Amino acid sequence: MRHQCGVVVLLMNERYFDDLKVGDRFGSELLEVEEKELIEFAHKFDPQMFHLDRKSAERTIFKGLIASGWHTAAMTMRLFVQTLNFAEGVIGLGIDELRWPNTVRAGDMLRVETEIVHLRPSRSKPHYGIIKVRNITINQRGEIVQTMLGAAMVPRRSAN
8 A cells, every 4th residue: 555645555564562572673675865855854844054055065064965864863764664564653752862973965875773672561551562772774885874762652462
């Protein structure tokens, strides 16, 4: 099935909290960073010259146009959600240790490596579990462009 935003939504192999164990690792597909989207995101959410205009960006410390870190975070979220494909979705509870050690540029190919670092049933919502994940976003050169530790609530198959 294709969602209205053009993303293919997988209806099979949906994951639940019960399907995970600490140490599980998942790798995403590749996502190409397009210059048009980089600039559009910046116009809406991070209007700084090194995100908006190629010529102006060449005169900055970055020596060229770069993606906003927030755009990198959004692309990471897309790849994470598509890869783990949680039934009923994933509800973010917070992000710790968000870092952007390298810039993202138009034409970069990004992938996300996810590791499950902690699991526990929700104490207040028995039909959900709480997961902690470490996401590392990497470009085509093997450079880490984002790291984060996130907590989320995901559905359980059953509330045992």
